[in-house]
Amino acid sequence: MSDFNTKLISSFGYLLEGELLKEIQEVGVYKTISKNEIIIDVDDAIKAMPLLLTGAIKILREDENGDELVLYYLERGDTCAITLSCCLGQTKSKIRAVSETEVELVMIPKQKMADWLSAYNSWQSFILQSYHSRVNELLEAVDTIAFLKMDERLFKYLKDKAMVTGNDAIYTTHKQISEDLHTSRVVISRLLKKLENEGKIKLSRNSIKVIEL
DNA sequence: ACATTAAGTGATT
DNA sequence: AATCACTTAATGT
Numbered sequence: 518m519s520d521f522n523t524k525l526i527s528s529f530g531y532l533l534e535g536e537l538l539k540e541i542q543e544v545g546v547y548k549t550i551s552k553n554e555i556i557i558d559v560d561d562a563i564k565a566m567p568l569l570l571t572g573a574i575k576i577l578r579e580d581e582n583g584d585e586l587v588l589y590y591l592e593r594g595d596t597c598a599i600t601l602s603c604c605l606g607q608t609k610s611k612i613r614a615v616s617e618t619e620v621e622l623v624m625i626p627k628q629k630m631a632d633w634l635s636a637y638n639s640w641q642s643f644i645l646q647s648y649h650s651r652v653n654e655l656l657e658a659v660d661t662i663a664f665l666k667m668d669e670r671l672f673k674y675l676k677d678k679a680m681v682t683g684n685d686a687i688y689t690t691h692k693q694i695s696e697d698l699h700t701s702r703v704v705i706s707r708l709l710k711k712l713e714n715e716g717k718i719k720l721s722r723n724s725i726k727v728i729e730l
Numbered sequence: 731a732c733a734t735t736a737a738g739t740g741a742t743t
Numbered sequence: 744a745a746t747c748a749c750t751t752a753a754t755g756t
Contacts, residue, residue, distance in 0.1 A: 690737085
């Protein structure tokens with residue numbers, strides 16, 4: 518168990534106070550997980566919260582089709598904030614956690630979490646800090662998704678417009694489109710340029726010709 | 731010729 | 744993706 522101690526200290530020693538570390542050693546369950554294992558799956562009941570000692574875990578969302586989307590990665594010294602919210606809210610897991618590498622972690626029983634929140638300052642700030650960074654990563658992911666979908670939205674918008682008009686030429690400005698799609702003119706200009714390079718449309722002033730209908 | 735508006739670009743957050 | 748700053752091109756008066 519001294520190996521476990523060393524890793525716990527080196528991963529969380531600078532974050533958590535000594536007394537808390539002792540409690541973690543007492544109550545936490547040390548686990549080793551091999552690569553590509555599902556640690557937590559969608560709809561799993563959450564009974565413990567993982568603290569990562571070594572390795573990396575990816576947190577995924579899954580849609581109806583089983584398509585996966587990586588939300589973010591957890592590394593040494595991290596914990597899963599979504600799991601945290603599940604622990605506190607007593608709901609089932611809304612995400613899937615898969616080990617990206619071989620992973621060593623400590624499972625903290627769900628019940629201890631709330632206790633420590635009031636008992637240890639360092640625990641409280643660790644949780645808040647971790648929540649904060651996870652939310653940021655999540656927002657970043659959302660931005661990326663939105664970015665990837667904007668070109669599709671734009672093309673659909675153009676096709677719809679051509680359909681309604683019964684004309685493959687659309688008479689409008691980039692600014693107008695940007696307002697319709699609730700984005701900025703610059704973004705539209707760039708995406709249109711991209712579509713033109715892909716040969717899907719032909720651009721000219723105040724008009725766009727849709728080639729791929 | 732000058733002003734206005736549309737569109738393109740690079741850099742930054 | 745959004746915003747800024749700036750350039751270039753097209754049009755109107």
